[in-house]
Amino acid sequence: MEFLSYFGGVFEPTAFLLLLGGTIGGLILGATPGLSPTMAVALLIPFTFQLQPVQGLILLGAAYTSTVAGGAVSAILLRIPGAPANIATALDGNEMARNGEGARALHLSFLSSGIGGVIGVLLLIFMTPILARWALAFGPSHLFWLAILGVTVIGSLDSKSFVKGLLSGCLGLWLSMIGYDDIQGAQRFIFHSSLTGGINIIAALIGLFAIPQVLDMMSKGRQKRSIERIEVPRQPFGSSIRELFRSFRALSIGTVTGSIIGLIPGVGGQIAGLVAYDQAKKFSPDRDKFGTGHAEGVVAAESANNAMVGPSLVPLLTLSIPGSPTAAVLLGGLLIHGIFPGSDLFDNYPEVAWTFINSMLVGQILMVIFGIWTAAWAARIARVPVPIMAAAVLILAIYGSYSVQQNMGDVYVMLTLGIGMFILEKFGFSAAPLVLGLILGPIAEANFIQGSMIANAIDGPFAYFMTGPLNLFLIALVILSVGYSFLMTMRDRKRQEQV
Amino acid sequence: MQYSRLQHLIPAIAVLALSVVVLWISYTQQPAEAFLFPRLIAIFLAGFAVWNFIRALLGLSRIGGGLSKQEVLNILPGLVVMLVYAFWASKALGFYVASTITFFLVYTLYDPSALTDGKAWLRRLFISLAFMAVIYALFAILLKVQTPRGLFF
Numbered sequence: 001m002e003f004l005s006y007f008g009g010v011f012e013p014t015a016f017l018l019l020l021g022g023t024i025g026g027l028i029l030g031a032t033p034g035l036s037p038t039m040a041v042a043l044l045i046p047f048t049f050q051l052q053p054v055q056g057l058i059l060l061g062a063a064y065t066s067t068v069a070g071g072a073v074s075a076i077l078l079r080i081p082g083a084p085a086n087i088a089t090a091l092d093g094n095e096m097a098r099n100g101e102g103a104r105a106l107h108l109s110f111l112s113s114g115i116g117g118v119i120g121v122l123l124l125i126f127m128t129p130i131l132a133r134w135a136l137a138f139g140p141s142h143l144f145w146l147a148i149l150g151v152t153v154i155g156s157l158d159s160k161s162f163v164k165g166l167l168s169g170c171l172g173l174w175l176s177m178i179g180y181d182d183i184q185g186a187q188r189f190i191f192h193s194s195l196t197g198g199i200n201i202i203a204a205l206i207g208l209f210a211i212p213q214v215l216d217m218m219s220k221g222r223q224k225r226s227i228e229r230i231e232v233p234r235q236p237f238g239s240s241i242r243e244l245f246r247s248f249r250a251l252s253i254g255t256v257t258g259s260i261i262g263l264i265p266g267v268g269g270q271i272a273g274l275v276a277y278d279q280a281k282k283f284s285p286d287r288d289k290f291g292t293g294h295a296e297g298v299v300a301a302e303s304a305n306n307a308m309v310g311p312s313l314v315p316l317l318t319l320s321i322p323g324s325p326t327a328a329v330l331l332g333g334l335l336i337h338g339i340f341p342g343s344d345l346f347d348n349y350p351e352v353a354w355t356f357i358n359s360m361l362v363g364q365i366l367m368v369i370f371g372i373w374t375a376a377w378a379a380r381i382a383r384v385p386v387p388i389m390a391a392a393v394l395i396l397a398i399y400g401s402y403s404v405q406q407n408m409g410d411v412y413v414m415l416t417l418g419i420g421m422f423i424l425e426k427f428g429f430s431a432a433p434l435v436l437g438l439i440l441g442p443i444a445e446a447n448f449i450q451g452s453m454i455a456n457a458i459d460g461p462f463a464y465f466m467t468g469p470l471n472l473f474l475i476a477l478v479i480l481s482v483g484y485s486f487l488m489t490m491r492d493r494k495r496q497e498q499v
Numbered sequence: 500m501q502y503s504r505l506q507h508l509i510p511a512i513a514v515l516a517l518s519v520v521v522l523w524i525s526y527t528q529q530p531a532e533a534f535l536f537p538r539l540i541a542i543f544l545a546g547f548a549v550w551n552f553i554r555a556l557l558g559l560s561r562i563g564g565g566l567s568k569q570e571v572l573n574i575l576p577g578l579v580v581m582l583v584y585a586f587w588a589s590k591a592l593g594f595y596v597a598s599t600i601t602f603f604l605v606y607t608l609y610d611p612s613a614l615t616d617g618k619a620w621l622r623r624l625f626i627s628l629a630f631m632a633v634i635y636a637l638f639a640i641l642l643k644v645q646t647p648r649g650l651f652f
Contacts, residue, residue: 050642161562163551167514170544174521177537186533189524214577217609219566221573224611387609391602392630394581398589398598399634403644408590415585419578427510428562445536452535 002346002354003125009355010362015058018051019359022062023366027374029063030070030082032384035393037067037083038326039209043393045202045333046400053337053349057356060333062363064326065309069113069367072302073375076105085305088273092290092297099293100233106375107240108247108295109302114368116255116303120310121361123259127311128357131318132346140451141465143320143342145474147444150321152478154328155433156485164429166482172437173444175199175417183449194409201332203401203410204417204438208431209329210397211418217390237372243295250280250296251303258307262324263314276304310360317341317353320443325432331439336404504558506565511548511555518548580604594646595635603627 009015022044029040044063048056071082076093089109096105138146155169156162178189179198190196244251257276280300281290290297313330315321320342322328334341345353401414421431455464465471518541525534525541554560580601588597603623612619638644 047637047642161560163547163554164562167544167547167551170540170547171514171517173540174537174544177540181533184530184533186528186530188528188533188537189521214581215574218574218577218605219570221569222609222611385610387606388626388630390577390609391605391627394605395598395602395630395634398585399638399644402594402646403638403642406645408585408647411585411589415581423566424510426563426566427507428560429510441540448536448539 002129002350003358006351006354007358009054009351010058010359015055015355015359018055018059019062019363020366020370022059023066023363024370024374026063026066027070027073027367027371030067031073031375032082032389035067035082035389036209036213037064037071037085038329039213039393040067041326041329041333042202042205042209043396043400045205045329045336046403048333049336049403053334053339054352054355056333056337057330057352058359060330061356061360062366064330065117065306065360065363066367066371068305068309069110069117069302069371072109072113072298073106073371076109076298077102077375085273085308086301088277088301089298089305091277091301092292092294093301095291095293096295096298101235101293103233103235104240104243104295105298107235107237107372108244108298110368110371110375111240111244112247112251112254112299112303113306113371114364115251116258116305116307117309117364117367118361119255120259120262120307121357121364122310123263124310124313124317124360125357127263127314128317128353129346131314132342132344135318135342136344137470140447140454141468142470142474144444144447144451144465145471145478146319146321147440147447149474149478149481150440151433151437151444153321153481154325154436156481160430161428162482162485162489164427165433165485168424168429168431169433169437172434172439173441174437175204175434176438176441177445182446192412194412197405197409199413199417199438200401200404200410201439202336202404203414205329205332205435206397206401207414207416207418208421208435209325210393211415212422212425212431214390214394214397215419215422217386217393220386223386244299247296247299249283250300253280253283254300254303255307257300258304259311261304262308262311272304272308273301276300306364313357317345320440322436322439325435328432328435328439332435335439503565504555507555507560507563508552511552511560515545515548515552518545521545576608577605580608589649590647591649593649593651595631595639596649596651598634599627599631602630 010019026040029035030037041060041063044060048059051059068083068085071086072089072093073082075081075086075090076097079090079094081087081090093105093109096102151169151173152166155165176199178195180186181188254276257279258272261272261275277297277300280296281287284290284296286294286296312324312327316327316331320331322331331341339349339352397414398411401410402408404410421434425431451464452461455461458464466475522541522545525537528534551560584597584601588600606623606627610619610623
């Protein structure tokens with residue numbers, strides 16, 4: 001119950017204001033189609049430089065939580081999911097809004113998000129110290145395999161193409177080696193003077209997540225977006241709470257599904273929402289009503305995608321393996337403040353780790369209150385014309401990447417990576433494994449070098465890296481993640497051929 | 500979008516070429532100790548790049564719809580504005596002036612309103628100035644970021 005002693009930090013004026021600002025801002029950003037939680041968090045990182053590490057993390061954590069929930073507003077009112085995690089919400093939420101139950105759908109969405117989110121964060125609170133204690137036994141060889149596991153898991157599970165996912169991971173690992181070598185001081189792959197200091201993680205994150213979105217918006221041309229305006233008549237909040245109690249089964253299914261999926265690195269909120277929706281439909285006696293504006297559909301999807309948030313941080317905070325692309329961006333945010341997550345995070349920085357986690361718990365409650373309060377406002381912002389969004393995200397990306405080191409080189413790197421990623425994404429590559437490679441590359445290399453030195457002094461590299469129960473367990477996980485993804489790709493291809 | 504083998508071949512060749520360069524540099528540059536880990540990664544990078552190239556060559560690489568001519572034509576003006584802004588205007592004209600012009604140009608280029616609509620021009624100008632005022636307040640005043648001044652500011 002150590003976490004209880006760090007609740008005070010959340011209610012310090014600056015920290016609480018940031019939590020409030022992050023929550024409200026996140027709700028609005030989340031409701032805006034085209035602004036994914038990952039991109040929103042990446043664009044916010046430069047604003048955390050001037051803050052203390054814990055304050056910066058509170059802001060990023062609040063934005064992460066509330067962008068996922070905020071995406072439900074546009075999913076319900078406009079049938080445009082604010083984020084991929086809200087796809088399942090749009091199925092019944094928008095039908096409810098069309099049936100004149102928009103307010104109830106929003107109430108249920110935020111209430112179930114809040115309940116799912118709180119349970120997810122509680123799981124994070126109770127599981128993290130256990131895993132962190134286990135991670136204390138890790139040496140350089142294990143940390144090396146863990147970093148490789150992080151890349152292969154995201155590369156194989158988060159990508160539509162098995163080969164392209166792993167290729168993206170390798171590209172990220174290579175990008176992380178650009179610059180001066182830490183031990184020998186040798187220049188590596190410096191093709192341009194902008195790369196002398198290596199690739200700045202924040203500039204890369206902004207480029208990889210924001211610029212493809214800008215180019216994607218531009219690719220639609222001068223199109224007029226016709227968004228149907230749905231009137232939202234007021235509805236009593238009490239009846240929504242009663243409806244939530246009636247949807248207890250869907251709420252339980254959503255929360256449990258989201259929590260489990262969140263714990264698996266590489267499986268995001270989009271899958272959590274869709275799996276929970278599917279399971280709730282299977283177990284419901286009213287399964288025929290799903291898709292026609294059934295409250296259980298909204299409850300299952302929203303409780304799942306927010307229950308996923310907390311557990312997705314468990315592997316990040318204990319083993320440095322981000323559970324989702326947004327968690328990978330959060331890892332970048334931790335690293336720029338000099339905080340390296342892992343087994344000793346809770347020993348070295350307990351006030352940072354616990355205050356951050358506690359702020360996510362408080363943030364869930366704020367998210368429910370302000371979500372319901374600002375939903376109508378957020379829906380209006382979601383109608384912001386695409387050209388304004390494209391121009392605004394471009395300018396924010398340029399200022400965000402420049403402000404990291406006040407260096408134009410970072411802007412060039414950001415734009416080059418962003419344009420390159422946009423083209424690669426059009427051909428089935430994905431940004432998440434590339435980012436993971438970029439972030440975990442230095443960790444993998446440092447432990448590989450350290451492990452090699454130890455290995456040379458004892459039994460040799462093979463015995464050091466490839467034997468021992470923990471090494472073998474991690475290698476098995478690497479092979480399993482790659483093998484499973486390979487089998488799934490083969491199965492999908494066979495199905496397509498049959499069709 | 501219609502599947503095109505040639506479209507998938509181009510990025511596959513580009514990634515393969517990059518991986519060959521990385522592999523070559525990793526095995527030829529000195530000191531060799533500094534390239535120990537890059538060599539390991541370069542082998543896997545090249546391996547996957549070859550695999551991806553063969554799949555594209557055989558027409559098996561079907562994930563991702565590629566880019567249509569219309570999409571390229573739509574992106575092109577915005578991309579040119581973006582590149583001129585980053586590589587020239589931000590230093591020559593000054594960061595804030597160049598950013599305001601870029602915001603206005605991108606908004607104008609992709610705004611579906613008729614170019615003869617006077618009110619739309621005023622709206623675009625007002626929104627560009629208002630947005631840049633917020634950016635100036637955030638970065639120049641709050642975060643105290645020093646930006647290239649150029650001809651203006």
